[in-house]
Amino acid sequence: MSKxxxxxxxxxxxxxxxxxxxxxxxxxxxxxxxxxFNLGExxxxxxxxxxxxxxxxxxxxxxxxxxxxxEDLLPxxxxxxxxxxxxxxxxxxxxEDWDDVIETxxxxxxxxxxxxxxxxxxxxxxxVINISSVAGLMGxxxxxxxxxxxxxxxxxxxxxxxxxxxxxxxxxxxxPGFIETEMTEKLPEDVVQGWRDGIPLKRxxxxxxxxxxxxxxxxxxxxxxxxQVLHVDGGMLT
Numbered sequence: 001m002s003k004x005x006x007x008x009x010x011x012x013x014x015x016x017x018x019x020x021x022x023x024x025x026x027x028x029x030x031x032x033x034x035x036x037f038n039l040g041e042x043x044x045x046x047x048x049x050x051x052x053x054x055x056x057x058x059x060x061x062x063x064x065x066x067x068x069x070x071e072d073l074l075p076x077x078x079x080x081x082x083x084x085x086x087x088x089x090x091x092x093x094x095x096e097d098w099d100d101v102i103e104t105x106x107x108x109x110x111x112x113x114x115x116x117x118x119x120x121x122x123x124x125x126x127x128v129i130n131i132s133s134v135a136g137l138m139g140x141x142x143x144x145x146x147x148x149x150x151x152x153x154x155x156x157x158x159x160x161x162x163x164x165x166x167x168x169x170x171x172x173x174x175x176p177g178f179i180e181t182e183m184t185e186k187l188p189e190d191v192v193q194g195w196r197d198g199i200p201l202k203r204x205x206x207x208x209x210x211x212x213x214x215x216x217x218x219x220x221x222x223x224x225x226x227x228q229v230l231h232v233d234g235g236m237l238t
Contacts, residue, residue, distance in 0.1 A: 009082030017207035055108025105149035161227030177233025200235030
């Protein structure tokens with residue numbers, strides 16, 4: 001089976017690190033982002049492919065599928081990582097803040113998976129790895145929209161696992177906790193330390209911690225694991 005992986009939201013953070021780790025494991029890596037970027041330069045792999053993809057556009061997803069099919073580059077592993085946040089307290093949350101997050105994080109997940117799952121079914125092999133969040137499992141103030149989208153991802157993944165297990169396709173969730181990225185660097189130190197203090201391991205995670213979990217779930221080591229949520233949170237939900 002060809003080792004081709006599509007990682008959405010691969011221009012930075014967890015997605016970029018996942019792309020880098022898959023490349024090191026010998027995968028042909030295709031990474032998407034809404035904007036223009038050069039994945040090959042970012043991960044040191046000239047064979048990596050950068051594509052622009054708008055999860056809110058059915059046409060964008062359709063065109064990407066057609067392009068990859070024509071190049072015989074349809075992925076056997078799909079990492080649904082792309083997502084957005086539009087945080088606001090519920091009483092102040094605008095309709096568009098809800099609609100945009102659900103449209104991107106949940107409906108986008110549906111569209112991308114729907115497009116790329118059919119070849120996996122035909123080949124009787126596939127790995128679907130969906131990046132959720134601790135916010136989808138425990139909730140988070142100011143993130144009713146984001147938490148809802150990430151919680152729904154769990155039900156989506158477990159239902160998909162039951163439907164497609166007989167086709168040798170696994171569907172799992174990785175749920176990161178407090179991961180230290182360029183976004184968290186902008187937070188006040190006392191806020192970051194407060195997060196760390198509430199984690200049993202007393203530290204934030206790194207993007208490579210999540211990337212390692214993704215590579216594991218795509219590997220032969222996880223052949224009998226499906227419909228599961230793998231918490232990468234330092235024990236936050238313990």
